[in-house]
Amino acid sequence: MARKPVQSQTYNIAVVGQAGRLSYEALILAASLREMSPDFKGRLLVMEPQPGPLWKSDPRIQAADIRAALADLGAEIIPFDSRYFGSSYPYGNKIEMLGALPKGEPFVFFDTDTLITGALSDVPFDFDRPGASLRREGTWPIPQLYGPGYAGLWKSLYDMFDLDFDSSLDLTQPDEYWQRYLYFNAGFFYYRCPHVFGEKFLEYALAIRDNPPVELCAQSFDPWLDQIALPLVIHALGGGKDSLPPGLLDGSITCHYRLLPLLYARESDHAIQVLERVTAPNRLKKVLKGSEAVKRMVYQSRGHKVRALFDQNDLPRKEQALRNRIKKNGFWIR
Incomplete structure (x- = not known):
């Protein structure tokens, strides 16, 4: 609690x-x-x-x-x-x-x-x-066909460091489900x-x-x-x-956006407004223009073209699908 x-x-x-x-x-x-x-x-x-x-x-x-x-x-x-x-x-x-x-x-x-x-x-x-x-x-581990499942893989690590495995489990989630x-x-x-x-x-x-x-x-x-x-x-x-x-955190107070194209693709309108407001002052703009990603996504407004590719009420579940669509349309930049 x-x-x-x-x-x-x-x-x-x-x-x-x-x-x-x-x-x-x-x-x-x-x-x-x-x-x-x-x-x-x-x-x-x-x-x-x-x-x-x-x-x-x-x-x-x-x-x-x-x-x-x-x-x-x-x-x-x-x-x-x-x-x-x-x-x-x-x-x-x-x-x-x-x-x-x-x-x-x-x-x-x-x-x-x-x-x-x-x-x-x-x-x-x-x-x-x-x-x-x-x-x-659920990026790790990836259980193999003839190897241990999630429980066996994680338990081997808890045992390695003499930690109690059972008390770490979220029993509201089903057995062998990554969460x-x-x-x-x-x-x-x-x-x-x-x-x-x-x-x-x-x-x-x-x-x-x-x-x-x-x-x-x-x-x-x-x-x-x-x-x-x-x-x-x-x-x-x-x-x-x-x-x-x-x-x-990762909600109303902070936003972990990973890369600017992903920020424009999936984050809140509020997060985008904060980004554009804090990067607007000339003293910072002069410095941040040194980043091609900031220059293109924020100052040249390509980020809004990225956002137009997605329905915010029906986003792809996997991040890779977001990346693929952005790349296909020529807007990907790191």
Whole structure:
């Protein structure tokens, strides 16, 4: 059961910012935070991977105008080192950056492709009970014809880390249906201490990558590794699906749009209005025009041509169908 709202919460927001698309997304997120949640009192920390042997090229935000614009919006760029993932698995950034966040201070991590569309003060975080995004599809695991089913695959992981499997199950869902088993999108997650969360996240992710249970021999870990480890971490720390009331994050307060063509294809009119309002000021427009996707989708209004391809009351159930239609009509851009 959801807890009552906690008043006047102070916590840090963390996102990963690096060269390329993510730097522009981080700037849009920062602008939407300041516009839509002006009472947010915490720090906005843009976590930046540093160059090293695990990166094929320098991952830092190269553009001085983007760095300056982030600073103007009150964001702080915080460096961290990549010791385990880097170019081979960039999703590992969200695991490794946790160790560079302030120890013992509550945090909320958001993917950079997130818009703040309402007041974060309306979200009753209970930082003692971690949670994560439930806006996901059944992307992992993929049970094989002669192998274990969902239960056997997931149980092998819970057993690996000496976690109680049965208490993780959603018994309102049928046996061998993917939603019976704890599974999140890693688009947001939160806890009272990033170091405690991060150490467990790293331990589980590396163990799964390097020494998986035999039951998982036919399963792919790329790009799913973070989302395989995440429910185990949340369960181990006492969280779950019910840690937040539904409809707030990934709902009225935030929008995880993934890519701009998908935002215009399926997100709310309100989300589109927020995007276009926060990107309109000339000081940001000059910077954001450096992104071809922002320039075409937002400033050249191609996003509205994408939206016209879809009936908002009858959207395809699968994201791939959205992508295919956008590509077929020549509007796809990352």
